[in-house]
Amino acid sequence: MNFAFLHKYAALMHCYRLSRALTPWLAGASVLLFAWGLVGGLLLAPADYQQGDSFRIMYVHVPAAWMSMFVYMAMAVAGGVALIWKLKIAEIVSRACAPLGASFTFLALVTGSIWGKPMWGTWWVWDARLTSELILLFLYLGVIALHGALDDRRAGARAGAVLALIGVVNIPIIHYSVEWWSTLHQGSTVTKFAKPSIHIDMLIPLLVMISAFQCYFAWTLLVRMRSEILAYDRNASWVRELSREHGA
Amino acid sequence: MSGLEAFLHMGGYGAYVWSSYGLAAVVLIVNVVLPRRAERATLRRLARREALGESHDTTS
């Protein structure tokens, strides 16, 4: 199959235009999905037998945690593409993913902690999953720091890509180590969020919320990419024209 | 308890549930607003540079 038609999308101007065209639709879709998910999660889903209504925190915590890992993978893959094929757009995607992923991780951590208070009675437990999320947050912050530490945007993006790829190899190892460590230091009792078979009425809003978060990610990623694209191509004629239209 | 009150009360867990959702809303909104502002600021800065005359620095 001839992939030549994809080449034009490596051109930054096309990506900018594509972003402008797609973001309104993604915004609308996100809002609708969030609305559907919130109604389902906050109103329609029956209260949990053990946790009462506090389980509803799941509808923001689980999608946030899921996204935190998904976005890291996206960041690492984009980074890998940037390193191998030296594509500017891949560098831009990788750069844009980092703060988004960190936000999701932060959200997952805090909502996890809040959820833990009624469940376990303390604001923080050294639970395998929460601890892994915390380490993931530091990995993200490291990539963000590296992006900013180099004066050259492109080199910064590629350095961050190397770090992200080292992190990607490390994440399963970290996950397994922390899992193993947490069984050493506490009993195998109530340290994990219980995973019983989930009632379908509770599951559907969760799936909807995850889709909402995915859609939202696509939306905000494209928005974030626009500033990066403008910075990368600042001397190009299309950017100069655009800024002239925008006015001072 | 009226329907709305019960909804906000969340079976006693209201504070936990609403602070979580509130934080989620803040994070999600900030992540939309900030990049847009940044884009507008970038365009403004570039427009100012244009108005002041060409400057072709090649460092990114």
Next chain:
Amino acid sequence: MKPFTIIAAVVRREMLRAVRNQAEALYPLLFFALCVLMFPFALGTDSALLSRVAAGVVWVAALLASALSLESLFRADYADGTLEVLVVGGASLPLLGLGKAVAHWLLSGLPVLLLSIPLGLSLELQPALLGTLLATLALGGVCMSLIGAAISALTVGLRGGGLLLAMLILPLYIPVLIFGASATANAALGLPVAGELYFLAGLVVLALTLTPWATAAALRIRMS
């Protein structure tokens, strides 16, 4: 040139530099010792308490000493332009990275390993556990030097310097720390530690195969 020759040449050069700057070569050791010594001051000298935390404290101190001593790995070569010459001139960067990692272990990891004996004992570490502690420090130290070379290459000469490097590397060190420290904890309970040691050895092998390429990529990015 054969790979071993290149690595040996890199290691020899680092050794020469260490001999010429003996004071600087001692910094990792001094830091390690100081770090360990902080803990009796912080925790008190109760034998039972110290003996329980001894292995963990030694491990954390070794980790920090490794992380902070990495900054100087590529700094001198970066500052005087040697690094740029090597990269542009087509030297084998993975082997350079590997050589630097080996040198770092010889100059930092190995001395820390040896110093951990008296320091561990000073923290009331049970002598029977020394063997396990040393084995884990040996394997873990190699792993840390290998990963450290890559991150050091990535951050050479940047603002934020050593602390940025430490901040980037500590999350990556966590698996090594977990298995290293808990091996000794398990040994204290009389449990077998073969599993932990095999896992650490596995990490070493993984690091040996992957990190030289990461170091090479890092050098190419920074020197472009």
